[in-house]
Amino acid sequence: MLHDVLGKNARAVAETLSATVVVSHPFRRKKRKGWGTEPWVRGQRKRAGGYALPIAAGMIAAALCGVCGFAPVAHAQQPVQAQQPVVDKFVLGDTVQPVSEAELKQAVAHANATGASALLVEMDTPGGLVESMRGMVAAILGSRVPVIVYVGPSGARAGSAGFFILESADIAAMAPGTEAGAAHVVFEMGKPDDTEMQKVENDAEAFLRSYVTRRGRNPDAADEAVKSSHSYTAEEALNQHLIDLIANNDAQLLAALDGREITRMDGSKQTLHLAGARIDLARLSLRDELLGWLVDPNIALLFLVCGALLIYLEFNAPGTIVPGALGTLMVLLAVFGLNLLPIRYTAVLLLLAGLAFLMLEAKFGGHGALAIAGILCLGFGTLTLVAAPIPQMGVNPLVAIALSVGFGAITVFLVRLAVRARRRKARIGAEAMVGSRATAMEPLAPEGHVLVEGEIWLAVASVPVDKGAALRVTGQDQMVLQVEPAAAQQQPAAS
Numbered sequence: 001m002l003h004d005v006l007g008k009n010a011r012a013v014a015e016t017l018s019a020t021v022v023v024s025h026p027f028r029r030k031k032r033k034g035w036g037t038e039p040w041v042r043g044q045r046k047r048a049g050g051y052a053l054p055i056a057a058g059m060i061a062a063a064l065c066g067v068c069g070f071a072p073v074a075h076a077q078q079p080v081q082a083q084q085p086v087v088d089k090f091v092l093g094d095t096v097q098p099v100s101e102a103e104l105k106q107a108v109a110h111a112n113a114t115g116a117s118a119l120l121v122e123m124d125t126p127g128g129l130v131e132s133m134r135g136m137v138a139a140i141l142g143s144r145v146p147v148i149v150y151v152g153p154s155g156a157r158a159g160s161a162g163f164f165i166l167e168s169a170d171i172a173a174m175a176p177g178t179e180a181g182a183a184h185v186v187f188e189m190g191k192p193d194d195t196e197m198q199k200v201e202n203d204a205e206a207f208l209r210s211y212v213t214r215r216g217r218n219p220d221a222a223d224e225a226v227k228s229s230h231s232y233t234a235e236e237a238l239n240q241h242l243i244d245l246i247a248n249n250d251a252q253l254l255a256a257l258d259g260r261e262i263t264r265m266d267g268s269k270q271t272l273h274l275a276g277a278r279i280d281l282a283r284l285s286l287r288d289e290l291l292g293w294l295v296d297p298n299i300a301l302l303f304l305v306c307g308a309l310l311i312y313l314e315f316n317a318p319g320t321i322v323p324g325a326l327g328t329l330m331v332l333l334a335v336f337g338l339n340l341l342p343i344r345y346t347a348v349l350l351l352l353a354g355l356a357f358l359m360l361e362a363k364f365g366g367h368g369a370l371a372i373a374g375i376l377c378l379g380f381g382t383l384t385l386v387a388a389p390i391p392q393m394g395v396n397p398l399v400a401i402a403l404s405v406g407f408g409a410i411t412v413f414l415v416r417l418a419v420r421a422r423r424r425k426a427r428i429g430a431e432a433m434v435g436s437r438a439t440a441m442e443p444l445a446p447e448g449h450v451l452v453e454g455e456i457w458l459a460v461a462s463v464p465v466d467k468g469a470a471l472r473v474t475g476q477d478q479m480v481l482q483v484e485p486a487a488a489q490q491q492p493a494a495s
Contacts, residue, residue: 085117085277087254088145092121095393096128096161098340099291101135107282111145117274118146118257120250121169124153127160127390129342130185134207137168141211141265146170146272150253151178151234160186160390163225167212170262171272172243173253174234180242181231183208186389201226214265217241250279294337297386298399304338305407307331312411316418342387350381358408362415371412378404431476433457438471438483450483459483 090107094100104121111119121140140147149166151158152175158166163183166172174180185204205226209219221240224230237243247253258275284292293299310327314320354377361370379400388394438450444461450471451457459481465471471483 085274086114087118087120087274087277087279088114088116088282089120089122089250089279090282092123092125092165094125094292095390096125096132096136096165097295097393098129098132099288099295100125100128101132102291103282103284103288104136105139108139108143108145108147110282112143116145116280117277118148118272119143120253120279121147121149121165122250123149123151123158123162123165124156125158125162125165126392127162127183128393129389130161130204133161133164136165137207137211140165140168146262146264146270148173148253148257150247150250151175151180152247152249154178159183159231163222164208167208167215167217167222167242170215170264171245171257171260172215172217173245173247174237174243175248176234176246178234179231180237181225182229183225184229185226211265214263216263217243254279291337291340294333295340297338297341297388297393297395300334300337300341301382301385301395301399301403303330304334305403307334309407309410312414316414338385341393344384344387347381347385350377351385354378354381354404354408355411358411359415362412363419371408375404375408378408433473433481434475436473437486438473438481440465440467440469440471443467444483450481452481457481461485 088107088111090104092100092104107121108119140149147169148171149158149169150173151162151166152173154175154177156175156178158174158178158180159182161183163180166180183204185200205223208222208226212219212222218241221232221242225232232240232242234243234246238246245253245256247256254274254277257272259271259273261269261271264270294303307327307330310323310330312327314324314327317323354374357370357374357377361368361374364370382395382400382403383397386394433452433455436452438452438457438459440461441449441451441456443464443466444450444459445464446461448459448461449456450459452473458479459471459473460483461471462474462482462484465483465485470486472486473481473483475482
């Protein structure tokens with residue numbers, strides 16, 4: 001078949017080339033009387049045939065080279081390359097809470113939208129909130145793109161809620177020197193009775209088994225992490241069939257997974273093609289970074305205290321605007337951040353009671369007793385404000401003590417100044433001069449001019465005084481100051 005095609009093409013090329021040579025021959029026909037043109041044309045065709053055959057042979061050779069793969073260099077430089085696989089990477093290095101939950105869901109959605117070969121989640125977390133963990137597990141189980149959860153680098157852990165996330169992945173991997181487990185449920189609002197405790201534990205175990213079995217992992221070893229808070233090293237987790245492999249880094253992990261067949265949650269089989277994959281690291285937006293800061297209860301409390309002090313400053317100096325606006329913004333951000341965390345309302349009542357004690361101390365004075373009570377209320381309130389299932393999500397004790405003592409002392413001082421200022425009567429003109437020191441600008445017998453606070457006033461002395469004598473203002477009558485020698489008031493004190 002190839003021979004016939006090449007033969008037809010060669011003949012077509014030869015005929016076309018012959019016709020071209022005849023038409024485009026450079027010689028002009030000479031019309032001679034009595035001569036016909038046919039012999040001349042036959043001669044030209046004969047010459048054309050002589051040129052056409054070598055050219056046709058050359059084109060046939062070129063066609064054979066092209067068919068056999070010896071194409072010209074311009075075509076050899078454009079080979080068809082396979083598309084490089086892309087793996088999206090998300091780093092979970094924080095506690096499990098609503099902000100990290102939203103970030104993981106965004107990473108899963110982005111991987112599904114862009115058609116990535118896989119989503120790699122590098123995890124190092126002590127755990128967190130149960131509800132946020134359930135949302136993250138649901139996002140991983142529902143992903144169309146295979147999800148690889150890798151506990152790394154060395155020294156990382158997948159504790160508590162992190163263990164649930166690790167087991168939900170299509171591929172679970174750990175780095176040497178890491179650990180996972182200790183997934184016993186911790187209650188946020190105190191310890192319940194035995195019945196309630198049993199119900200919650202059974203619910204957590206059933207939730208874990210529901211996808212551990214589908215992933216082909218060991219459900220009994222997974223239950224031990226929930227029942228007895230057992231924790232596994234990377235080697236122990238691999239031997240117990242809780243993870244699929246151990247890898248030192250991302251490159252080694254992807255190289256080991258290339259060509260591996262996995263079973264998805266719907267039972268379908270899928271082969272991973274990750275050789276030479278490009279890793280795209282997910283970058284957090286400014287909004288996500290800000291939320292990551294605000295979800296830290298220590299940062300939120302600092303914003304709350306500083307914002308409250310700025311608002312108080314605005315009330316004492318109306319019209320400055322900047323302290324009031326900045327303080328309001330900080331308080332709103334703090335309330336927004338604390339709203340994302342489990343809050344104890346009894347702690348909120350303690351904070352309000354502490355603030356009330358500080359106000360009473362500043363207004364009435366209780367020899368420091370009310371101030372101490374207020375600071376203690378603030379300290380207990382800040383320490384117990386967040387119902388943290390793990391210590392990393394709670395308020396640092398040093399931060400709580402520093403904020404309570406500092407805020408209490410500053411509040412008492414500022415409020416006491418404000419109360420004294422309000423109690424003091426406003427005086428202007430001659431009334432403001434009463435009690436001030438004065439100097440006689442001329443002899444007073446008994447009337448003359450005196451210098452008071454840089455101002456010249458008409459004054460009447462109780463006794464005659466000389467020029468330059470030191471006086472004290474004792475009163476005023478219709479804008480005329482009443483003065484007496486300063487020595488007259490010092491004599492009784494000396495005697």
